[in-house]
Amino acid sequence: MQLTPEHESVRDTLIRFIDKEVNPHVDQWERAQIFPAHQVFRRLGELGMLGLTKPVENGGAGLDYSYGAVMAEGLAHMHCGGIPMAIGVQTDMATPALAHRGSRELRDEFLAPAVAGEYVACLGVSEVGSGSDVASVKTTARKQGGDYVIDGGKMWTTNGTQADFCVVLANTSDGSSHKNKSLIVVPMKTPGVSVARKLVKMGMHASDTAQLHFDSVRVPQRYRIGEEGMGFIYQMEQFQIERLWGALNAGAMAQRAIDTTVAYTRERRAFGRSILDNQWVHFTLAELQTEVAALRALSWQGVQEVVAGQDATRTATMAKLKAGRVIRAVADGCLQFWGGMGYMDETPISRIFRDGRLTSIGGGADEVMLQILSKFMGTFPAGH
Ligand SMILES: Cc1cc2nc3c(=O)[nH]c(=O)nc-3n(C[C@H](O)[C@H](O)[C@H](O)COP(=O)(O)OP(=O)(O)OC[C@H]3O[C@@H](n4cnc5c(N)ncnc54)[C@H](O)[C@@H]3O)c2cc1C
Secondary structure, eight states: OOOOHHHHHHHHHHHHHIIIIIGGGHHHHHHHTOOOHHHHHHHHHHTTTTOTTSOGGGTOOOOOHHHHHHHHHHGGGSSSSHHHHHHHIIIIISSHHHHHHSOHHHIIIIIHHHHHTSSOEEEEOOBTTBSSOGGGOOOEEEEETTEEEEEEEEEEEETTTTOSEEEEEEEOSSSOTTTSEEEEEEETTSTTEEEEEEOOOSSOTTSOEEEEEEEEEEEEGGGEESSTTBHHHHHHHHHHHHHHHHHHHHHHHHHHHHHHHHHHHHHOEETTEEGGGSHHHHHHHHHHHHHHHHHHHHHHHHHHHHHTTOOOHHHHHHHHHHHHHHHHHHHHHHHHTTGGGGGSTTSHHHHHHHHHGGGGTTTSOHHHHHHHHHHHHTOSOTTO
16 A cells, blocks of 8 residues: 555654654653553643544544554554554444444544543453353443443453443343443443453563443443444444554554564674574574565455455455464564563563563454454354
8 A cells, every 4th residue: 555645644644753752751751651641631732642533523624444453553662562552442343333423422522632632542342251262251231211321341341441432242132142242331430330450461561451340330321432332333333443443553563563673683792793693593583584474465455455345355355364374473583582581571572572472362363363364265064
């Protein structure tokens, strides 16, 4: 896909912001296991970065997804994976359905402030007992008068301790599990919403992750996104953007791993020459670079399909699967060439190793991607 000066301008603005206002604080935010989401998002909102692909009437720029893709890649310039992920949740995971299917009133109330960076969004799909099997979520939203009363809970909710609203997938009837769900916007200050605990993770430290409880949470029915019973379908649509975002961001993170490893191994010496001058080292890095280029080509094919208005499910699924494999191979392969320093918390490669590991799990595990792809291939056994 041909990138224009406008794409470059988005990237340059983002990189300048990251260099000046994010990277100098990343180590401190990683240690604190949280970053000031409202502060960072407000600045991103002022720069127009949270609404590149969102409707103009909600304060967005109304651009096509190629601009969102440039941002997904550019965010990997941050010296951690957690803050990019938190921003990705805001732009590409919790709000696509709201932007495409939400009523005008709902978009005015929740999307516009999310685009401005005044509100932080989170996505409540996974539950303690339901991650891969999304259709099995247990949270219910029962109609009472003009309201829904929501009971249940969500698990691993990114931005969960800081968010202003959560887009919750809940069962709104007892019917078939693919047709009984709705996506509902739940303001986090509503009585009955509580953060049960802030989860401690192996990586993505600057990003806060929460377990949420909903105890008789009452929200008006107009907070439902789109049609009742269509929540599972809307979430599957929304997953395509989430997965493409994950592939683009992980690919760019893998590129940063290679670049930083080339720089380190060029300087570090053993046996009278630089580590990089060993053929095993520069050949391995060339091999990994090829993997990253192949991933990027696949991801951008998906972007092109989205821009053309085609169904990108198959390509986004392949890209997400490949991204999980590639970031693991690259992070592990590169870390090896850092020797003891690779095992130190202070080096960029050890953070990429920890943060990148999530790609094969979050947004649907590799095996779930393989299941979807098997269905496309007609090889998935009937009745499963
Ligand atoms: C840091 C982090 C942030 C997250 N953020 C969010 C968020 O903001 N919102 C949200 O809703 N969720 C979020 N998640 C949840 C994430 O999407 C789930 O963890 C993921 O979908 C996997 O679900 P699970 O953990 O329940 O795994 P399980 O369903 O318990 O599966 C465990 C493992 O079993 C294997 N497996 C599963 N199904 C199959 C199969 N059919 N065939 C073969 N093997 C299989 C896979 O290897 C899988 O990893 C986050 C998770 C993490 C760790």
